[in-house]
Amino acid sequence: MSIISFIIIAIAFGISTMVLMKRCTEATPVRLSAGLLIATMVAMVHTVLFIVGMLAGNLLRFESADDPFAYAEVNALVLMGMTVVVLLKLLSPYLRREPKLAVFPLNGGLGHTLLMTVASGINIFLLGMGVGFVALLSQGVHRAVWPLFTLTLLFSYLGIMYGRQKVEMRPRRWIIISCVLLLGVAIAAVVNAG
8 A cells, every 4th residue: 555545544534533522622621731632642542553453454364475466356355345344333423313423521531531542443443454454564664653643643633622612513524525535545455456
């Protein structure tokens, strides 16, 4: 996978994190200094979950000793399947007329914040596992780490600022944009493997 694919994945998950942080900060406002610490923790945990997912995908991927590209298309289809699972998890709450969305208390201490970051990072872990079937972590760990960490930090802090100021957002549209970006990466991986 190219660096562009990792940047697009980072933008997509940054957008979904921004929507979550805005919703949580509206419910429980926090100071901007505390928000920066929360955003940093979210970015670090999400990046670690993505890397762990990629490692799991590297261990589970289909390989042949004779031809390293023998199962490239199968591995790309696994990425597509994992992407579809993540898209369904992201979109399903927004398909209802009155969506019931999770709100985590950001002022509940370090434990609550850590649980929120792990709970919101399950999708990132699943997609990281799918990416691990296509891309080896040993060939480009920096391509996976830095875009995701940087953009998650920026978008989550932006979401905290939006939530503090109660800025109007259309979360359904932002999540659809995020899903389209992820689907585009998966389709590109299948096309490149074919």
